[in-house]
Amino acid sequence: MSSEVAHVRTDKRIMDRETLVRMVNIWKFKDDRIVFTNGCFDLLHRGHVQYLQEAASWGDRLIVGVNSDTSVMRQGKGPGRPVNDQPSRLLVLAALRCVDAVTLFEEDTPLDLVRSLRPDILVKGGDWPVEKIVGADLVRSYGGEVRSIPLVEGYSSTAMIGRIRNV
16 A cells, blocks of 8 residues: 555635635625624534524625634643644635635734635624624624624533543
């Protein structure tokens, strides 16, 4: 058996910021409503999937901003986080039918990304009150909406990692 590592085909929905901005402009020209959310998405689970499906239902295009590995580490989520590296997290999210585009951001917050994309709807999970969502004031300033989606109880990457480590 060969010891060569198979290269994973890059999904066309994984985009750098410049390409994504161009794509968003095309979608907006077609009058598509753009929904944006962001997060680490370290261990993808049912809570993430339901959250992303609901977010996608509010518009025509769902864009997911993913914290880079270094950004996740700076958030202090705990030792060994992220569990999955950024290429893996991007690829798994891009494979979801409800996701139209995935991009990485290095900053601690997605504010610059929100500023570049100017989504119609900015979404975060229910652990973020609307008034604390980064970019909320900006999105509202041009007539966009900001929404918070209730979390699916019992599902979080941190809790899953804790259960795995205690087995």
